[in-house]
Amino acid sequence: MEIHPTAVVHDSAQLALGVKVGAFAHIGPEVSIGPGTRVDHHANIERLTTIGADCHIWPYASVGTDPQDLKFGDERTFLQIGDRVLIREFVTVNRGTGEGGGVTRLGDECLLMAYSHVAHDCQLGQRVIMANGATLGGHVHIEDYVGLGGMVAIHQFTRIGTRAYIGGMSGVAQDQPPYCLCEGNRCKPHGLNVIGLKRAGFSEETLEALKAAYRIIFRTHTPIQKAMEQVRAEVPGVPEVIHLLDFIASSERGVAR
Incomplete structure (x- = not known):
């Protein structure tokens, strides 16, 4: 392990071999970080968060924070992040809520680009890509290999099917079918994702x-x-x-x- 002397790591946090924590990073209570994961300077990993192996959390990202839900009563809820997940600058990911199942999940090999947001109780499959500024409301379910363009906004409780691509600036209020190219406000399919x-x-x-x-x-x-x-x-x-x-x-x- 390499932990910068200015980093703050809670005594109850568990860091595996090969973890690197940069200057002024914060690792909260009951956090678990897998081998080979890198947490850059000024990144914030809040409580009850599990991060898999070989992930990279870039500067100023903040994950595992409380849900932005007025019904949240400080119950024990969790964030689970898979292996080889890339979380870029200023990304925010909230933990789950007691009423919503209690867990927010990111599957293996996801890429969350700068300023994107994953709200409470969202479930992301593997290799989901969220471009800059893409935003998920609570309880959104995204299947494997989905791409979200920049500034996409997805309504709570909406689902996105596998290998769909959502074009930039789209407003998503209904489920988007798998294998399709979808865009618009309100978003709808405009053909198959043939190239993908x-x-x-x-x-x-x-x-x-x-x-x-x-x-x-x-x-x-x-x-x-x-x-x-x-x-x-x-x-x-x-x-x-x-x-x-x-x-x-x-x-x-x-x-x-």
Whole structure:
């Protein structure tokens, strides 16, 4: 371990081998930091936060702070950060609330760019990228491999499906479907994330099936339930199409169309 003499580390914090803590950084009570993680100068890691291996917290980031929720009563709640997560300057991440499950989670290999914000009880999958100034309300669920453009604002309790990309400056008030390019205020899908899916190695069979499902669900005026029945009857049931249908069926806020 390398801990700068001006850093403040609480006696109950647990720092693994290879952790580096810079000047004037603050590590609060009951914090656990995994091996190889670096906490830069003036970064703030508040209480009841767990950080995995090989993460990097840049200067002036503040994670594990109390929820910005007037109902919060100082109950014991947590922040869990996975491995190889990158948190840039001035990012803020709040712990969970007792009413919301008690835990905010960031999956492995997420990148949170400068000034982005993750509110209480949010659940982020692996390799989520939040560009500068992107903001999540409380209880937002984001699946794996999602990209959020700069200054995106996502309403509380909203879900973003896997491998979706949300264009910059979008205002998101409803669930955004997986595999899609979405943008606007209010945000809605404008096509499949074809380039992203090809880069990820999706087969032509899968891409064609997703295109067919997308046309039926998002390019017709067919009521959503009938459109889903049509997809089940006409489109090959590859896992990605099944996931798309399951995502829509489980939506509580409604899926943007």
